[in-house]
Amino acid sequence: MPYQFSCTGGSCQFMIRSSSADEVRRLVRAHMRMTHGGRIDRVDIERGMERIEPA
Ligand SMILES: [Zn+2]
Numbered sequence: 001m002p003y004q005f006s007c008t009g010g011s012c013q014f015m016i017r018s019s020s021a022d023e024v025r026r027l028v029r030a031h032m033r034m035t036h037g038g039r040i041d042r043v044d045i046e047r048g049m050e051r052i053e054p055a
Helices: 021-036 042-048
Strands: 003-006 015-018 049-051
Touching: 003 021, 003 042, 015 021, 021 042, 021 049, 042 049
Parallel strands: none
Antiparallel strands: 003 015, 003 049
16 A cells, blocks of 8 residues: 655645655655755654555
């Protein structure tokens, strides 16, 4: 089942979707570091990550 994460940082439109939860976590952390110059707590990643029902 795919996972999705939408960044909530201000007007940021970043959204990642992957079948791998680990990949989503990795890319979200990379995004936070490169785009927002900071980091995100693990709990905030878990909270923001949604499971997408297959069509
Ligand atoms: Zn962002």
